[in-house]
Amino acid sequence: MNVRRFAAALTLAVSLTAAAAVGAQAGATGTWSIQPAAAAGQAHFDVDFADLDSSGSDVHHSNDVDLASIGLSRATLETNGHVTFAFEREAGTFTCDGTMSDGRGGGTVTFNANADYQAKMRALGYDGMTLHDQIGAALLDVTTAYVESIARAGYPHMPFSKLIAFRALGVDETFVRSMRATFPSDLTADDLIAMRALHVTSDYVNELRAMGFSIDAPRNAISLMALHVDAAYARALAGAGYSHLTARELVELRAMKIDAAYIQRVRDHGIKNPTVEQLVRLKAMNII
Secondary structure: OHHHHHHHHHHHHHHOOOOOOOOOOOEEEEEEEEEOOOOEEEEEEEEEEEOOOOOOOOEEEEEEEEEEHHHHOOOOOOEEEEEEEEEEEEOOOEEEEEEEEEEEEEEEEEEOOOHHHHHHHHOOOOOOHHHHHHHHHOOOOOHHHHHHHHHHOOOOOOOOOHHHHHHOOOOOOHHHHHHHOOOOOOOOOHHHHHHHHHEEEEEEEEHHOOOOOOOOOHHHHHHHHHOOOOOHHHHHHHHOOOOOOOOHHHHHHOOOOHHHHHHHHHHOOOOOOOOHHHHHHHOOOOOO
């Protein structure tokens, strides 16, 4: 998942969380815009719903999408003039009306909420869904089947904002189960969100562990991936004699840009078996 999609997920989650807890209404009207995307068969699609209640909160969603997923054909995208298209989700239906010119366009969008969806979500533990919640669920296609799969994996009744983040980042039942097997205890929804955003996988963690590195907690893996500690870097350290390190030691070395070449330079200066602490101090003081 790229950074832009992660930012979009957080923006949507924040806007949804800011909503007042009023019952989901029948529908709402907002605006849409579209422009070409880099990938074939896709377009960059923006939807805005503003001032949905007295608090003035809104929903904004921006992402590259498959044309078919929003009920739009290539022919319609290339139309010069008036267009209409619609796409249905379990949470509700979006109907777009506007104009297109040279693959770009915009207009108004109407959302009609599905009352059955709200009832099903209430049964799954999500009571008091707002209109904002239901629009967000529809935009990200948060189906009741998806919610049930996440509950089966061990995360029922999460705050709705976290459920939105899960869906936006592609956290599915398979990923949750693999990470729970990797970290059998103390794995929070926030851990899963961060690991998915940073592309931390069970294979990544297990490969580091196989080299002798101690990766005991989710935060270890998150910190290491955030600093781009990949298998190649770890393998080079292990080859230089630094394998059975803690995650903290790995982070310290990577943060100071200490690699196998630097370790060899230190050894060439007569320090044959420098500790991690010595390496960090020498690099920080720019002695070698």
